[in-house]
Amino acid sequence: MFGIVRPCSHHLGEGLKTQWMAHLCGLCLALRKDHGQFSRIVTNYDGLLISVLTEAQAERSTDWRRTAGPCPLRGMRTASVAQGEGARLAAAVSLVLASAKVRDHMADGDGLLARKPVAAAARRVALGWDRAGARAGAAVGFDTAVLVDAVDRQTGIEALAGPGTSLLTVTEPTETATAAAFAHTAHIAGRPGNAAPLAEAGRLFGRLAHLLDAVEDQAADAEAGAWNPLTATGTSLFEARRLADDALHGIRLALHDVEFTDKKLAHLLLAHELRRSVDRAFGSTTCSHAQSGPGGPQGFGPPPSGFGGPNPYGGNPQGGGAGNPYGGGSGNPYGGGAGGPVGPGGPGGFGGGPAPEQPKGRRGFWAGCGMFFVVCCTCQMCCAESYEGPWSRKKREGCCHNCDCNCNGCDCCCPCDGC
Template identity: 70%
Template sequence: MFGIVRPCAHRLGERFKTEWMAHLCGLCLALRGDHGQFARIVTNYDGLLVSVLTEAQAGPLPGARRTAGPCPLRGMRTAPVANGEGARLAAAVSLVLASAKVRDHVADRDGLLARAPIAAAARKVARGWDRAGARTGASLGFDTAVLVDAVDRQGGIEALAGAGTSVLVVTEPTETATAAAFAHTAVLAGRPGNGPALAEAGRYFGRLAHLLDAVEDQGADALAGAWNPLTATGTSLAEARRLCDDALHGIRLALREVEFADAGLAHRLLVHELRTSVDRAFGASSCGHAAHNSAGQGYGQPPQGYAAGGQAGYGQGGPYGGGQANPYAPSGPGTPPPMGPGGPGGGGGGGGFGGLPPQKPRRGLLAGCAVAIGLFCTCQICCTEHEGPWSRQKRDPWCDACECCENCDSCSNCCDCCNCDGCCCDGCGCDC
């Protein structure tokens, strides 16, 4: 997996987590269906944005979801996954961009790719991915030549860039490629009028992707003697942060011009999660959830804050489509929680404020060992939420990069126009 938009499941909430996983699994299965099992290795977090944008504009259509079979990365559970042209376009774009990444590593002679036989094999795989992406793109009316051309120009631009060169000259090919992919989602969704605004959002997203990759790799590149756009052009981190903040603002403004059927997930990823990605790259954020778990929660105890307010959803049409606001969101500070199960005085659950469920009995030593082996063999322990083998309490996957700020005291991560009812991690009521 690679990509700059890596949302935390705790911050997404149940609705958006389910939708995000549907698009991620849909991309993975589209790669397998069109290009074989090995192609699934290029599944990435940013590629699924193409699928998200297509569905956000078209709305729920017949056949847009199908039920996929059990998968280790889903805890051996079935799940609804995205199905259709958006997922296939995401697959084509992912293949071409992954091919570019492989060729870049070959050119830099990274690791084993410094050896000629392995480098030759990698180049052959990359050429195959280019051809496969082109075939799928052509079937959808998308010419991947614009992506390949951007990749081919990148090397020449980097060779000419030096101190005093604007770093935006170096990011231009990535901006052009991403703009083309974002704009074509409007064609697939039957909303061609959205094309220019989505192309603008794509340009800014491509700029962010390139800059954040440069920021995160600058230290390692310096040690390895590898080329880095910030170092080569003499761009300071302060200037890179300014450019990233400008790009975030540009994406937000561009999305306002797009006509969506349901903008909920697209807004969450491209506005809120993208800002979190920028903060992460520049070391300006931390994972309050992980720190809270590691510092104050025992292994066999239920998660604290279990009954905290859930993710506020967006109404039909979301913040851009002019739809209704969330009818279930609290109307303001001091609004009492609803009566009934889980509320104060309500029945059901485990009693008490919020209605914590009763704890499951712990497993014995041998039964827990058997479950632990199963979790390891099916990759659940590192890739999906699971029960602790012995405690039976919910555990986050080992590979989960949770970055939610559970105890944030401001809405600094929200849009400038937000009127939040509380912490933006618990659901921002913005109408941007």
């Protein structure tokens, strides 16, 4: 629900951080104004990209910002927030996709949604969000039927997917939905020539969103016996990373063809912060382009099990040999041999070492909603260094926290004048 683009305040800087928060608050307030207080729970980081892209293309005017009243999530401070058709389109998209998320939880029987009375109530909420999203979309000339159709097709595609199915077949509905939403920002902003490159950027962004969600949830899905696209199609993490890198590169190329009025925030979020999201999902701290080193060709650790082809790490193809840093020799720092951290004496081995912490299970929809309000009302989402995701229970970073990240990180993958 929260999205994959979660920028650090150090990367944004004070000016862009203010703009980013203006769009986040603008989306939240657009939902409240048109659809009621409860609809604000569908506010998400990726949805505000629609508002950002619309404003980045539009000619500047005096009515693109307004001053919002005090809010507990801002420490009871007023703020300048985004308004207009971009925020309303972002609200429409967020409502429809949130409705899809609810139906997905219902289909999986997650948490309380396994109980028929709760599922019936959730179904009514989802249908209400569908109708509200359709009304909001129609008000800005956007037909949300393309989103609903994509969501409906997703279920059938997942049911038919199996080993050997292309992962891109599974991600296609998400790609189609985000492409339509991104392209419509060009029409709202009065730049129809931008529709084609923005559709391409949206298609690849949808692919990334689906991929990263699958990578982050794979271990928890395996434990819970839930469906996961990587597991179902037999796609390795190495191949998933390759697809993610290709999508990142394609998004940057597409953005170069878009005519912006002020591209700085849009470029930073979609070129640089999106790359950091990929690195975070794959446990990498390097640039996403290929490079050699102990971290493997992409810098995110040893190749996944089952990775075919010749062994690039030395030793025999089964992973043994002293020259193989990921094999079973005694010098292997990643496991297998005596003295290694996952061998005898290591965590989870026979020497009584501490077993690795098991991932926490996801919260059900309504339990997650309750925790969302707790996180919001205690300002953890904005100000905490980290907090537990209401639904996923994954560690999240507060968007205004003081981080210790490397804010002078490598930007060699995108040499451009948009920074």
